[in-house]
Amino acid sequence: MSEIIDNQRFRQEKLKELIQRLHQGEDAATVKKDFKEHFQYVTGAEIAEMERNLILEGTQVEEIQYLCDIHASIFEGSVQEMHDNVLTVNPLKEFEEHNQELRIYIEENIEHIRTAKPNDLNKVKAHLGERVDRLMMIEEHYAKKENILFPFLEKHGISAPPKVMWGVDNNIRAALRKCKMLIASDDATIEGLKGQFLATVDSILEMADKEDKILFPMLRDVMREEDWKKVAQTLTEEETHEYQDPQADEAVMESGVIPMSLGQLTFAEADALFNTLPMDITFVDAANVVKYVSQGKERIFPRPKTVIGREVKNCHPPQSVHVVEQVVENLRSGKKDHEDFWIHMGPKYVLIRYYAVRKHDEFLGVMEVTMDISDIQALQGEKRLIGE
Incomplete structure (x- = not known):
């Protein structure tokens, strides 16, 4: 057993040493040659552990993210897919x-x-525009990965690779938006358009390879049968928007009602009421864990059931985590009672409000309220009669 442990420790130290050499600017081909001399393969779990150790020792997530493509090229063809696959x-x-x-x-x-x-610049713009629109459909794939698959890695203590991968996803999103902007620009050149577009395509292909060779084997390595069933159920619910009815605890079931500050509601009434409000509500408790998400007809941001129990810092890409943490701290400390943001999302004008939730001065958590206010902004005059 000690030999196995020592070997695992050696593998981790060697992997970390190789990656640190890359970060110090050593030629990737030289590092890859040394990797091949010491390893026949690595597992997704070993890569996850190596990235976690680097972060614990002070390496910034952004630095790992920046060199993520080089990391993948070092391990290319050497990631062993484990447990492939006896799942039902x-x-x-x-x-x-x-x-x-x-x-x-x-x-x-x-x-x-x-x-x-x-x-012909105009023909190039039209040709690339169609392809950029098609590639932007990858957003649904990335959102499912980030909101449905990543929570299961975090559940098993693997948080570094999801953070790095989510950061790269966001870079791809930004690159696709830049392609759109260049296509719409009067100052664009054929070479500039072509260069930006092909670099973005290469990033998308590299991410697909990372998913197939690193992320998916890592998931197969740590997830259990019940985890896969939850993923399958969540994917189905997100596609059909038909969610399983929630179950109340025994005390609520016995009495049939939930006592409120003023009045009372049945469990069914309370659940339907929150889901009928013309806004999305998410509640994060005092321990920074997501406890509740309303399920209205049309959500602005995806919040599948896998978000429940997830630490709020893991629900956001690395680029915006510091903002979220600052908002929560301001609300927790009492420096602020609420914080507002508003952003354009296509035709929607989205208002995002964060409120400190307190009971008798005890901080219970943070409520996020999100709504599309474009219709409200368009209101004029008065309406005093029932419409047809």
Whole structure:
């Protein structure tokens, strides 16, 4: 047993040493050669542990994220897929099929652009615009990964790889938006458009490879049968918007009512009431854990059931975690009672409000209220009669 432990410790130290050499600027080909000399393979779990140790020792998530592509190139072809696969439920198939469909689309519709030499800027804009719109559909894939799969890694103590990967996802989102902006710009050039677009495509392909070779094997390594069933159920619910009815605890079931500050509601009434409010509500408790999410007809931000029990810092990409933590601290300390933000999301004008929730001066948590106020902003005059 001690030999196994010593070997695991050696593997971790060697992996960490190799990655630190990359961070210090050493040539990737040299590091990859040394990797091949010491390792026949690495597992997704070993990569996760190595990244976690680097962060614990002071390496910034952003630095790991910045060099993420180089890390992947070092491990290319060496990540061992474990437990592949005796599961009766395999929701990863949806993600893997999407990645394969993405590769086929890029091969058939984009690869020719690398060698093409067009000279008509307007035609290039139209040609690339169609493809950027298609690639932006990857948002649904990334959102499912971040909100449904990542919580299960965190549940098993693996938090570094999700943070790094989410940061890279956000960089891809930003790169796609930049493509859209360049296409709409009067100052764009053919070479500038082509360069930005192909660099973005390469990042998307690299992320698909990281998912297939690192993320999915890592999930297979740590997740249990019941975890996979929860993932499958959540994916179905997110697609159909049909959620399982919640279950009340015994005390509520026996009495049939929930006593409120003024009046009382049955369990069914309370649940329906919150889901009928024209806004999304999320409650994070005093321990910074997500405890409740309303389930209205149309949510502005995705909040699948896997968010319940998740630490709030893990519900946001690395680029915005510091803002969330500052908001929570201001509300917890009493420096502020609420904090407001408003952003444009396509045709929606979204108001996001955070409130400190207290009972007899005891801080219970934070309530996030999100709503589309574009219709409210458009109101004029008065309305005093019932409409037809």
